[in-house]
Amino acid sequence: MPVASNRALTINEAAQRLGVHYMTVYRYVRLGMLPARKERSGWRIETADLERLDTSPTVPARKRSAPWHTRLQARMLAGDEAGSWRVVEAAIGSGLEPRDLYCDVLTPVLHAIGVLWQDGEIGVEDEHLASNVASAIIGRLGPRFASRGRAKGTVVLAMPAGERHDLGLAMLADVLRSDGYRVLNLGADTPASALTSAIRAVDDLSAVALSVVNGEGLATATSSIETIRHSIGAIPMLIGGAAIEDEESARRLGADGWAGDAREVGTMISAITASRGRKHLASYTDGAT
Ligand code: B12
Numbered sequence: 227m228p229v230a231s232n233r234a235l236t237i238n239e240a241a242q243r244l245g246v247h248y249m250t251v252y253r254y255v256r257l258g259m260l261p262a263r264k265e266r267s268g269w270r271i272e273t274a275d276l277e278r279l280d281t282s283p284t285v286p287a288r289k290r291s292a293p294w295h296t297r298l299q300a301r302m303l304a305g306d307e308a309g310s311w312r313v314v315e316a317a318i319g320s321g322l323e324p325r326d327l328y329c330d331v332l333t334p335v336l337h338a339i340g341v342l343w344q345d346g347e348i349g350v351e352d353e354h355l356a357s358n359v360a361s362a363i364i365g366r367l368g369p370r371f372a373s374r375g376r377a378k379g380t381v382v383l384a385m386p387a388g389e390r391h392d393l394g395l396a397m398l399a400d401v402l403r404s405d406g407y408r409v410l411n412l413g414a415d416t417p418a419s420a421l422t423s424a425i426r427a428v429d430d431l432s433a434v435a436l437s438v439v440n441g442e443g444l445a446t447a448t449s450s451i452e453t454i455r456h457s458i459g460a461i462p463m464l465i466g467g468a469a470i471e472d473e474e475s476a477r478r479l480g481a482d483g484w485a486g487d488a489r490e491v492g493t494m495i496s497a498i499t500a501s502r503g504r505k506h507l508a509s510y511t512d513g514a515t
Contacts, residue, residue: 233273234263234270234271234272234273235270235271235272235273235276236268236269236270236271236471236472237251237252237255237262237268237269237271237471237472238471240260240271240276243276244276244279247341247344248471249337249340249341249344249468250341251271252269252337252468253334253337253338253341254279254281255269255271256330256333256334256337257295257334257338259279259280259281260275260276260279261275262275264486264487266473267472267473267474268471268472268473268474268486269472269486294313294316294317294322294327294331295331295334295335295338297313298310298313298314298317298331298332298335299335299338299339299356301313301359302335302339302355302356302359302360303339303348303352303355303356304355305355305356305358305359306359307358307359307362310359310362310363311362311363311366314327314363314366314367317331324367324370324371324400324404325371325400325401325404325488325489326489327367328364328367328397328400328401328488329397329487329488329489332360332363332364332397333394333397335356335360336356336357336360336393337468339352339353339356340353357393360393361393361396364393364396364397364400367400368400371400371401371403371404372403372404373403373404373405373406375406377406377407377408377430378405378406378407378432378496379407379408379430379431379432379433379499380407380408380409380410380428380430380431380432381402381407381408381409381410381431381432381433381434381435381495382410382412382421382424382425382428382431382433382434382435383395383398383399383402383409383410383411383412383413383434383435383436383437384411384412384413384416384421384424384434384435384436384437384450385412385413385414385415385416385436385437385438385439385443385467386415386416386418386436386438386443386446386447386450387415387416387417387418387446387450388415388440388442388443388446389414389415389437389438389439389440389443389446389447390414390415390440391414391437391439391440391467391468392413392414392437394437394439394466394467394468394488395411395413395414395437395467396411396413397488398435398437398466398488398491399411401488401489401491401492402435402488402491402492402495405491405492406492407432407492407495408430410424410428412424418449418450418453418454419453421434421450421454422453422454422457422458425454425458425461426458431461432462432495432499433461433462433463433464433495433498433499434454434461434462434463434464435463435464435465435466435491436450436451436463436464436465436466436467436481437465437466437467438465438466438467438469438470439467439468439469440469441469443469444469444479447465447479448479448480451463451465451479451480451481452480455480462482462483462495462498462499462502463480463481463482463483464476464481464482464483464484464485464491464494464495465479465481465483465484466484466485466486466488466491470484472484472486482498483498
């Protein structure tokens with residue numbers, strides 16, 4: 227494949243060169259088929275690595291790099307909750323941390339299922355079956371993310387009105403709990419007014435994190451951020467989820483930060499809190515703009 231320049235590419239640029247959807251490139255990255263590095267502004271892919279990419283289904287690397295992924299995907303698409311749980315237990319038993327299982331196995335499986343659905347290889351019913359199994363897995367893994375000791379503060383999580391893809395948010399909630407935060411997860415389809423009321427009721431707010439998965443929800447997400455900023459003030463707001471490609475897109479929507487991976491969010495919140503030098507909601511509302 228001819229590639230014009232040696233500059234590292236964004237996911238979108240790589241997708242344009244390959245002539246595929248950017249989620250397809252993201253899946254190649256998450257499955258370990260395409261090397262990429264994570265920068266603050268998003269994933270970067272070397273042109274030489276893109277040239278070497280082989281998407282042939284016979285490539286053994288896919289199997290080697292993601293055995294849990296392959297097994298879990300098959301069980302989830304079969305709607306086999308018990309079998310899926312056995313794969314999860316085996317993966318964790320082999321030393322995989324639950325947060326790594328979420329980010330390196332369950333998330334790529336869900337993204338891959340989206341691609342199969344988009345390509346017409348599976349039906350909506352398969353996607354529903356697999357989503358419900360994912361939900362059950364997250365429910366069973368939840369207690370393993372409990373953290374002891376004094377909470378660092380509260381993080382309020384939500385998805386804008388109309389957005390129903392709440393599995394990523396549930397994973398993020400668990401990861402933040404294990405990072406020592408108290409989490410209020412309002413979940414899918416949360417009107418901005420309800421989110422504002424929930425934030426006001428928190429007296430040790432560390433951040434608000436919004437998740438947007440369906441690209442059609444971006445305008446609603448922007449208006450939720452505006453509503454919260456207008457009525458509460460300059461509280462730290464993060465945005466993520468598959469519809470938000472990078473830091474630049476997050477900032478265009480009015481957020482303070484972005485991460486493509488739930489594991490980075492706790493560190494980002496600590497960094498924002500430290501840089502602002504204030505910790506609780508009262509101090510944000512006092513300084514509201
Ligand atoms: C499962 C699924 C569903 C399930 C959702 C069940 C549920 N309870 O969540 C159901 C069947 C309900 C569904 C419905 C629909 N879906 Co759907 N769905 C998916 C699928 C396969 C997986 C979504 C998912 O769970 N991903 C896994 C999560 C864990 O990944 P993630 O969101 O990226 O989150 C990770 C990180 O991004 C990060 N993160 C997440 N949030 C945040 C927040 C912050 C602040 C930070 C820092 C980080 C962060 O942490 C997470 C863990 O690693 C995707 C495929 C895909 N590519 O994602 C399609 C997909 C999202 N769906 C799609 C569509 C079109 C729809 C429907 C419109 C279909 C229809 N015609 O009805 C409806 C819309 C529903 C609605 N109103 O929202 C499209 C969206 C296309 C687009 N334009 O963006 C996709 C991409 C499928 C596709 N390939 O076309 N869907």
